[in-house]
Amino acid sequence: MEIFPALLSVITDPVLLFAIVLAAAVGMIVGATPGLTASAAIAMLLPITFYMPPLFALAFLYVIGKSGRYGGSVAAILFNTPGTAASAATQIDGYPLAKAGKAGKAMKVATISSVIGDFMGDIMLVVGVGFIAALALRLGPPETFAIYFAAFVVIGSVIGKSIVKGMISAVLGILVSMVGLDPITGQERFTFGSFELSNGIGLVPLMIGVFVLGEVFAQLEERSKSSGEVRENTSASDGHSLTFEEYKPCIPHAIRGGFIGAGIGVLPGLGSAIAAFISYGEGKRRAKNPEMWGKGALEGVAAPEAANNAVSGPSMAPLLTLGIPGSTIGAILLGVFLIHGIQVGPTLFLTDRELVYQLFACGMLGIIAYGLIGYFGASQVARIILKVPTSVLYPLIFLTAFVAAYSARGSLFDVTVMTFAGFAGWLMRKFEFNVAAFVISFVLAKGAEETFRQSLLMSDGGILIFVERPIATGFLLLGILAMAARIRAIMRERKVVSGELEDA
Amino acid sequence: MKDMIEGLALLLLSLIAIWGAWQVPQAAPGETWAGLVPFGAAVALLGLSLLLVAGGLRSASHGTDVDVQKVPASGTREILTLFLIALIYQQSFRWFGYLLPTAAAAPVVLYLFGVRSRLGLAASAILCPLVFHIIFFELLGVFPPYGEVFDLLDVIQG
Numbered sequence: 001m002e003i004f005p006a007l008l009s010v011i012t013d014p015v016l017l018f019a020i021v022l023a024a025a026v027g028m029i030v031g032a033t034p035g036l037t038a039s040a041a042i043a044m045l046l047p048i049t050f051y052m053p054p055l056f057a058l059a060f061l062y063v064i065g066k067s068g069r070y071g072g073s074v075a076a077i078l079f080n081t082p083g084t085a086a087s088a089a090t091q092i093d094g095y096p097l098a099k100a101g102k103a104g105k106a107m108k109v110a111t112i113s114s115v116i117g118d119f120m121g122d123i124m125l126v127v128g129v130g131f132i133a134a135l136a137l138r139l140g141p142p143e144t145f146a147i148y149f150a151a152f153v154v155i156g157s158v159i160g161k162s163i164v165k166g167m168i169s170a171v172l173g174i175l176v177s178m179v180g181l182d183p184i185t186g187q188e189r190f191t192f193g194s195f196e197l198s199n200g201i202g203l204v205p206l207m208i209g210v211f212v213l214g215e216v217f218a219q220l221e222e223r224s225k226s227s228g229e230v231r232e233n234t235s236a237s238d239g240h241s242l243t244f245e246e247y248k249p250c251i252p253h254a255i256r257g258g259f260i261g262a263g264i265g266v267l268p269g270l271g272s273a274i275a276a277f278i279s280y281g282e283g284k285r286r287a288k289n290p291e292m293w294g295k296g297a298l299e300g301v302a303a304p305e306a307a308n309n310a311v312s313g314p315s316m317a318p319l320l321t322l323g324i325p326g327s328t329i330g331a332i333l334l335g336v337f338l339i340h341g342i343q344v345g346p347t348l349f350l351t352d353r354e355l356v357y358q359l360f361a362c363g364m365l366g367i368i369a370y371g372l373i374g375y376f377g378a379s380q381v382a383r384i385i386l387k388v389p390t391s392v393l394y395p396l397i398f399l400t401a402f403v404a405a406y407s408a409r410g411s412l413f414d415v416t417v418m419t420f421a422g423f424a425g426w427l428m429r430k431f432e433f434n435v436a437a438f439v440i441s442f443v444l445a446k447g448a449e450e451t452f453r454q455s456l457l458m459s460d461g462g463i464l465i466f467v468e469r470p471i472a473t474g475f476l477l478l479g480i481l482a483m484a485a486r487i488r489a490i491m492r493e494r495k496v497v498s499g500e501l502e503d504a
Numbered sequence: 505m506k507d508m509i510e511g512l513a514l515l516l517l518s519l520i521a522i523w524g525a526w527q528v529p530q531a532a533p534g535e536t537w538a539g540l541v542p543f544g545a546a547v548a549l550l551g552l553s554l555l556l557v558a559g560g561l562r563s564a565s566h567g568t569d570v571d572v573q574k575v576p577a578s579g580t581r582e583i584l585t586l587f588l589i590a591l592i593y594q595q596s597f598r599w600f601g602y603l604l605p606t607a608a609a610a611p612v613v614l615y616l617f618g619v620r621s622r623l624g625l626a627a628s629a630i631l632c633p634l635v636f637h638i639i640f641f642e643l644l645g646v647f648p649p650y651g652e653v654f655d656l657l658d659v660i661q662g
Contacts, residue, residue, distance in 0.1 A: 051644050164559065168514060168552045174545040175521055182538035185531070189542050190524045213590070220586055220617065221579030395613040396632075398586075399606060402594060403636050406602075407646045415594045423587050431510055445541075453536040 003126050003364075006357035010059075010365060019056055020362055023063035024369035025381075030064070031071020033385050033393070034081040035219050038068020039328045043207040044400055046332060047407040054340040058359050061336060063366030065329040066118060066312045069272055070370050071381075073110040073305055077103055078382040085273035086308040089280045093293065093300030100296055104379065108242040109298045110305045111374040113254040117306030118367045120258030121265060121313035126360050128314075129349075133321040136346035141454035142465050144322070146475035148448035151324050153479035154267065155437045157486045162432065169434040173441030174448075176201055183446065184453060196413040203335040204408040206442060209421025210428075210435055211328070212401040217426035219394050250302035253283045257303045261310025266318065271327055271436070272311040279307030313363065320356060321346055323447055328436050331443040508560030514553035521546035586616060601651030601658075602641070606633040 010016055030041040042061045049057030072087030077094035090110060097106035139147075156170035157163045179190040180200025191197040257279040264275040283303030284293040293300045315326035316333075323345040325331040337344045342352055349356065373381070405418035428435050459465035466472045525546050528539030537543075589612060596605035610632035611625035619625060637657075641648045648657060 048644065164552055164555050168549065168556070171545050171549045171552060175542065175549065178542040178545065182528075185535055185538045187528055187538040189528050189538060190521070192524065217583050217586060220582050223579070223618065391618040392614065395610065395617050395619075395628075398590075398613050399610060399632055399636065402590075402597075403602070403606075403640050406597070406649060407640050407644065410647050410649075412594070412597055412649055415597060419587075419590045419594050422590065426583065431506075449541040452541065456536050 002353065002357040003360060006354070006361040007364070010358055010361045016056060016059065016362065017365070019060050020063050020365050021369045021373075023060045024067045024366050024373055027064035027067025028071040028074065028370055028373055028381055029385060031068035032074035032078075032381055033071075034075050034079060035215060035222065035390070035394075036397075037211065037215070038065050038071070039207075039332065040211040040215050040397075041068065042329060042332045043204075043211045044397070044404050046204055046207065046335065047404045049336060050339060050408065054336075054342060055355055055358050055362070057336055057340065058333065058355075059362035059366075061329075061333060062316075062359060062363055063369070065333075066309070066363060066366050067370040069309050069312055070111070070114040070118075070305075070374060072308070073114065073301075074107065074374070074378050074382055077106045077110060077301070078378065086271075086276040086304070086311075088273070089276035089304035090301055090308070092280065092304075093295075093297050096294070096296035097298070097301065102296070105242050105246070106298065106301050107378045108375060109247060109250055109301045111371055111378065112242075112247060113250060113257065113302040113305040114309040114374070115367055115371040116251075116254045117258040117261050117308065117310035118312055119364070120255070120306075121262045121310035122360060122364050122367065123313075124262045125313035125317055126357075129317050129320060129356075132317055133346045133349040136321045139346075139471065140469075141451040141458065142469050142472040143475065145448060145451035145455055146466060146472035146479075147322060147324065148444055148451060150475045150479035150482070151318075151444060152441060152448070154482045155440050156434070157483040163483065163486055163490065165432060166434045166437050169428065169437040170441040172433075173438040173443075174445040176206070176438075177442045177445035178449075183450070199413075201417055201442075202408065202411075202414050203331075203338075203443065205405045205414040205418035206421045207332055207335070207439065208401050208405045208408075209418040209423075210425035210439055212397060212404075213418060213422025214425025214429065214435070216394050216398045216401070217422060218429055219390065221426075221430075223390070246298065247302075249288070250299050253279075253287075253299045253303040254306040256282065256286075257306030257308075258310040261307035262314045264307070265311035265314035265326065267326065271315075272308040275307040275311050276304035280304040313360075320344060320348055325440055325443055328439055331440050334443055505560065505564060507563065508557050511553045511556030511558075511560055514549060514556065518546055518549035518553050521549060582616060586613070589613060589616070597649045597651075599651055599653040601655035602648050603633045603637060603656040603660075604651070604654070606636060607656075 010020075026041065026045075027038055030036050031038055042064055045061065045064070049060060052060070069086065073090045073094065075081050076087040076091035077098055080091065080095050080098065094106050094110065097103065152170050152174075153167075156167040175190070177200075179197055181187065181198055182189055188198055257275075260279045260282065261272070261275040264278065265272075280300065280303050283299060284290050287293060287297070287299055289297060289299075311327075315330055318324040318326045319330040319334060323334070325334050334344055342348065342355070401418060401422070402415055405415045406412065408414055425435055427433075428438060455465050456463075466476060522543065525539045525543035528537070528542065531537040589609060593605055593609045596608075607629045610628040614625055614628050619628075637648070640646050651658075
């Protein structure tokens, strides 16, 4: 019930309300801009939030993340270019609808479904997070390490095409996070005699480099490959409005999508793209008109959009209760918590309970804000985006990355780190390594190391402590099973492909 | 071939990481070795790199390999140019502060992204440093980087 006083306190703060509306608009624009992601925007704006109060900073970035997920549908429907990986599922039916002059109708379905899904996710978060936190308080270092281990394996093996490359990305993230002084003994690791490296690699410059500068490099490469111009799909006179009768068949798909998204969101690393595609597949399987899916079914927009946005709230649960970010946005938000001196984990609900519920309240108001902006102004947002040429936008983002990286700690070494991280981020994208796994592992590594070494101290160096405790064993097995399931799925896909090739 | 080259590069990296982790002094009695996790991660990287190399060798023997020569190299030259600009730009903060390097970098980067308007490029050389300086160094109160060789901000502020 803490959410109601939190909502009241947020609603009565006009400055915070303005920040929420601003964040909703910024997130939507960023999500709808092809090539830009909410993660990039959050990473770039992160240094600015150092100068804000903690709730203001967290709410601003959290709402950008929520709105950015929704903004991807604007690009998918109105520009035929998915703004985010998740909105590729929306594009399957969004594009045929737009071609049929029903872009406005599709956009309204996407907006309503996103709002339904996002609210479902947030309500589940508010109801369940206290319970998870209470459970997390009972976990010891071996159990916590086992959860970290499961998170590493799931993040490394489930996202992306190659398990080996995913795991390599995760291991690289761990190695980079080890640079600097050991927090327990104070000994130098991977510093190679450099004083600047002894301070470690900062989260903010790394994020800005990988997500922002890396994206600028990728966009420059993309420009040289394609000269295609992005145009807005417009609606016919009857294709703009949406009646309740038209939306009614979408409701079960949106609600199912909400449950699918919320369930997937709570698992670290899976993310909204997987939720959106599972929801689309499940929706099509249960649809009364499956033959229309892929050809312009409104339900085909509702199902993935609801799931995509429902991920947002529950993905905060592992972050807030265990300190394990479930997504790249979660990883950046973890940085904000740490910068403002707030320790994330089960004790957060004892020390900063009010702040957590106020953040949830801000998220809910953010949903209303982007819902209203999207329902009434998606076309205007699309026009704003089209007015800013990418040839100007990306150089400005390039310059912003440098000053933002410097502003974080006033350190020129951070700018150097950001530059190299940007190039590394581009290389990882180019050679199909997993950037998300790299960043999330970077964030998780220190906590995992701490719990691992605490466990070893508890058992006098005996590794069997992890198998002697049932919860720890359960999570270790979960990680191994997740990887085994993924290997099996890949093998099956390969068999199908080789079968098709032989048939051809 | 592509997987094999990536694997070999990572193999080299993992060997450096193993050597780096090995340099961490041994633990005092009652403590855990600070190099334990870095060493474990480096060994894991070695194993995964070997898997990548093995995968590359297998696909080469089955003829399903992606030839490095056939991978499109479009845009790589531009990326390397931009990376070089980025390196010079960040280094020049140390020599010339923020304003002068930004005034020089803005039109160059815009040109690289296809802006050809002379007026636009000239305007960017003035507007970009001005706007970023006002937002970050005046409004947010961040202390600007000091140019060791020459700092335009020093001249402007007298």
